[in-house]
Amino acid sequence: MSFPELFGASVPVTVRRRVDGVKDRHGNATVSWVDEVIHVFGVAPRQRTENDVLGRDFSTLSGWEIYAPKGTQISAYDRVVLPEGVCEVVGEPARWDFTPPLGNPVAGVVFTVQLAKG
Template sequence: MPSPAPYPFGETVVRLRRGLSPGRDDRGHPIPGPLVETPVAGVVVTPRQETPQVGGQEQQARDTVIVGWTVYDPTGTDWETTDQVLIRGVVCEITGEPGDWGRSPFTGTRGVVQFAADRVTG
């Protein structure tokens, strides 16, 4: 029987990672490897918001703007800054270095790997 997902009420996202380059093009640049899709179950995904400056042009009668998601996966999981992640049908870039919280100094339980995921545009 397979083990339960890390967060039983989490959702499944898909890690998109380039495989090894098959070689170089005629200008010597590496050819991107094939895209490898890996489903990751039991992940917590929360909206990430940005609050515009009060009175700024960006505010326009809005309090917050959703700019992407924050993703939480169990500590020790394999996420890299060069990965993309498919969340709810939207391809996102990982922004910054995924942070591994390790173990809680208060409870001894394992923490999470947390990263920001921004929508890919253009």
């Protein structure tokens, strides 16, 4: 039995990791993306806001929190592919360790992703 099955992290999520390549003729690093599937505990909706300011295009920002096992590597440079689209990781991930008085210790990583449409 693998780690994700043992502890319930069974939701597959594709992470696009940023890879800096060689510099172009202007001295700028080229960027490419490498996909990796990770298993997480769950993906929960966080927020949805709509821009309705006069004179601006209509847009929607949607956010999700992703709960992953301890040791999951994710950074603000990564992207996450959800059914809604390719989302950006917002900020740095939060890592937690919690040991209840009469229970099993719980540890993990939570990070926020955001999708802008419009």
